[in-house]
Amino acid sequence: MAQPILEVRHLRTLTALRDTGSLSRAGMLLNLTQSALSHQLKALEDHFGLPLFTRKSTPLQFSPAGLRLLQLADSVLPQLASAQRDINRLAQGSSGSLRIAVECHTCFDWLMPAMDQFRERWPEVELDIVSGFHPDPVALLHQQRADMAIVSAVDEGEAVAIHPLFEFEIVALLANNHRLCAQERLQPSDFVDETLISYAVPDEMLDLVRQLLAPAGIRPARRTTELTIALLQLVASGRGIAALPLWAVHSYLQRGYISARPIADGLTGRLYATTLEGPTPRPYLADFVDIIRASCFVSLPDIRLL
Amino acid sequence: MAQPILEVRHLRTLTALRDTGSLSRAGMLLNLTQSALSHQLKALEDHFGLPLFTRKSTPLQFSPAGLRLLQLADSVLPQLASAQRDINRLAQGSSGSLRIAVECHTCFDWLMPAMDQFRERWPEVELDIVSGFHPDPVALLHQQRADMAIVSAVDEGEAVAIHPLFEFEIVALLANNHRLCAQERLQPSDFVDETLISYAVPDEMLDLVRQLLAPAGIRPARRTTELTIALLQLVASGRGIAALPLWAVHSYLQRGYISARPIADGLTGRLYATTLEGPTPRPYLADFVDIIRASCFVSLPDIRLL
DNA sequence: CTCCTTTATGAATATCGCTCATAGTAATCG
DNA sequence: CGATTACTATGAGCGATATTCATAAAGGAG
Numbered sequence: 001m002a003q004p005i006l007e008v009r010h011l012r013t014l015t016a017l018r019d020t021g022s023l024s025r026a027g028m029l030l031n032l033t034q035s036a037l038s039h040q041l042k043a044l045e046d047h048f049g050l051p052l053f054t055r056k057s058t059p060l061q062f063s064p065a066g067l068r069l070l071q072l073a074d075s076v077l078p079q080l081a082s083a084q085r086d087i088n089r090l091a092q093g094s095s096g097s098l099r100i101a102v103e104c105h106t107c108f109d110w111l112m113p114a115m116d117q118f119r120e121r122w123p124e125v126e127l128d129i130v131s132g133f134h135p136d137p138v139a140l141l142h143q144q145r146a147d148m149a150i151v152s153a154v155d156e157g158e159a160v161a162i163h164p165l166f167e168f169e170i171v172a173l174l175a176n177n178h179r180l181c182a183q184e185r186l187q188p189s190d191f192v193d194e195t196l197i198s199y200a201v202p203d204e205m206l207d208l209v210r211q212l213l214a215p216a217g218i219r220p221a222r223r224t225t226e227l228t229i230a231l232l233q234l235v236a237s238g239r240g241i242a243a244l245p246l247w248a249v250h251s252y253l254q255r256g257y258i259s260a261r262p263i264a265d266g267l268t269g270r271l272y273a274t275t276l277e278g279p280t281p282r283p284y285l286a287d288f289v290d291i292i293r294a295s296c297f298v299s300l301p302d303i304r305l306l
Numbered sequence: 307m308a309q310p311i312l313e314v315r316h317l318r319t320l321t322a323l324r325d326t327g328s329l330s331r332a333g334m335l336l337n338l339t340q341s342a343l344s345h346q347l348k349a350l351e352d353h354f355g356l357p358l359f360t361r362k363s364t365p366l367q368f369s370p371a372g373l374r375l376l377q378l379a380d381s382v383l384p385q386l387a388s389a390q391r392d393i394n395r396l397a398q399g400s401s402g403s404l405r406i407a408v409e410c411h412t413c414f415d416w417l418m419p420a421m422d423q424f425r426e427r428w429p430e431v432e433l434d435i436v437s438g439f440h441p442d443p444v445a446l447l448h449q450q451r452a453d454m455a456i457v458s459a460v461d462e463g464e465a466v467a468i469h470p471l472f473e474f475e476i477v478a479l480l481a482n483n484h485r486l487c488a489q490e491r492l493q494p495s496d497f498v499d500e501t502l503i504s505y506a507v508p509d510e511m512l513d514l515v516r517q518l519l520a521p522a523g524i525r526p527a528r529r530t531t532e533l534t535i536a537l538l539q540l541v542a543s544g545r546g547i548a549a550l551p552l553w554a555v556h557s558y559l560q561r562g563y564i565s566a567r568p569i570a571d572g573l574t575g576r577l578y579a580t581t582l583e584g585p586t587p588r589p590y591l592a593d594f595v596d597i598i599r600a601s602c603f604v605s606l607p608d609i610r611l612l
Numbered sequence: 613c614t615c616c617t618t619t620a621t622g623a624a625t626a627t628c629g630c631t632c633a634t635a636g637t638a639a640t641c642g
Numbered sequence: 643c644g645a646t647t648a649c650t651a652t653g654a655g656c657g658a659t660a661t662t663c664a665t666a667a668a669g670g671a672g
Contacts, residue, residue, distance in 0.1 A: 328617090328618065328619090329618070329619065330617080330618060330619080340618080340619070340620095341619090341620085341621085344619060344620060344621085345620090345621085348620080348621090361618080361619060361620095364617095364618085
């Protein structure tokens with residue numbers, strides 16, 4: 001009643017605004033432009049005749065009215081989601097399974113929190129990580145051994161649905177006293193006489209090799225390990241160079257444990273979730289993609305949603 | 307999350323559907339066409355892949371999924387309304403007053419329940435009925451002695467905002483053994499030798515006189531009283547004819563206390579709420595109009611919303 | 613069976629939310 | 643202090659889609 005201006009979309013915008021701290025970042029989270037949100041909020045403020053938050057200063061400050069609406073959103077949005085899931089359950093009577101195949105080792109950092117959120121929302125869905133190492137996670141989809149594969153590159157023509165997640169910068173990691181630290185950035189040729197420290201995966205699954213070194217015909221020595229912390233220790237002790245996503249090593253860099261340099265004019269890694277495109281598009285799969293995107297965007301520094 | 311198909315509008319539709327028992331009546335309540343609701347619900351059902359209610363049979367039956375959504379609506383819509391009102395209060399810091407001037411005596415029947423609902427929602431607004439008899443309630447608006455006037459006709463050119471409420475049939479009321487009961491319907495000429503029993507208001511405020519008798523130059527004897535029940539007693543004891551809204555005497559007719567006949571080819575009364583069109587359109591005024599329309603539509607038989 | 617009320621459906625319309633392009637505004641830095 | 647960068651505001655135009663209109667179909671009541 002009393003003029004039905006308020007819509008679900010407004011509530012979503014407000015929570016995104018709180019989570020991200022700015023209109024433009026909130027827009028990325030919602031897959032909308034900054035302009036859309038600006039218009040949207042202006043309409044609300046015009047309608048109520050008072051400001052919902054103050055734009056100047058990051059993170060922005062909510063006004064009492066804004067806080068009241070946030071409180072509403074925090075109460076309403078979960079109820080809405082919960083009702084939607086109940087209906088979906090009624091519809092396809094079912095539980096189901098979400099077995100996740102991962103190609104990139106660092107992914108566990110963000111996958112765990114996302115899985116926790118998912119478990120809360122879809123308790124009846126059997127949730128698992130397909131264990132062991134798999135050179136081709138997408139193959140697991142077709143073999144019905146996984147329901148979702150997280151990959152960093154997708155072949156055209158694979159008969160799967162692709163859900164882009166996010167992209168990020170991959171940086172070279174050096175010991176603080178490494179001679180290459182003198183350079184502002186590293187070029188492919190700098191890797192010639194170095195040892196490349198990485199996870200135990202085939203060459204072509206490393207973005208650095210696939211995107212830069214292989215095209216340049218450079219094949220540095222490789223040394224592998226399974227744990228991120230072990231990998232960083234090798235780097236710190238001068239055994240070689242590693243290349244990892246910036247977000248994966250952000251905390252180590254801040255503490256000065258090792259040093260980072262951009263590679264070429266910026267090496268960009270991307271991540272995608274892939275699923276079989278079945279006749280019954282199980283709603284919890286799409287939901288999990290949303291959860292990943294949202295939770296990564298707020299917790300991983302410097303990533304850009306795709 | 308999980309496809310944001312569900313909107314506030316859908317929840318409103320569902321509650322209206324429950325309150326009215328049919329798509330077409332729900333449409334009237336929401337100021338939408340039956341077609342709109344049909345499309346809207348079909349979209350929902352298509353999306354979820356299951357029916358929300360069964361159309362055959364009145365009143366319609368909700369499915370489990372429909373009931374789940376109704377439960378959601380019952381939880382969410384009040385929260386939404388409450389938040390809106392909180393914001394409005396923050397905006398105009400204020401309480402305010404709603405003094406209602408009434409021209410038509412029968413209006414008290416539905417005004418009281420509507421006022422009760424209003425009091426619950428806007429506890430800080432001072433709510434009153436302007437007491438005493440007022441030949442021109444609209445004048446009270448301009449004199450700042452009332453905030454809303456309920457009238458059955460509005461002069462063009464009055465500088466007030468007009469909020470149409472509903473329309474209804476006015477019927478002639480006769481003693482069960484009255485000679486005119488023999489007729490299927492009453493014509494203006496039938497009133498010539500009769501006594502017209504009514505509330506103590508000027509001729510021109512009675513729809514019967516204004517719309518039919520005065521144009522025909524007929525001025526029957528008048529007898530007045532203040533209470534509806536007293537008026538009906540006079541009719542039942544053969545002292546004359548009355549003309550009242552069908553909804554006002556519905557229960558008496560069902561019990562056979564008196565008889566009713568249509569007048570001419572249907573005498574239609576209409577009711578409007580009028581307010582001053584101020585620079586600050588106080589939101590609780592519009593809300594009260596909504597409350598009136600909704601509560602009357604579900605509680606008064608045979609009325610049509612305007 | 614017929615009348616009357618209700619619902620369904622497809623096409624046309626109108627609304628309105630979003631994007632695009634661009635300007636304005638702070639804060640940061642050499 | 644001008645330059646740069648990041649964020650927000652704004653108006654025009656587009657596109658999606660909710661709604662209406664016109665009409666058919668389907669029950670229920672008498």
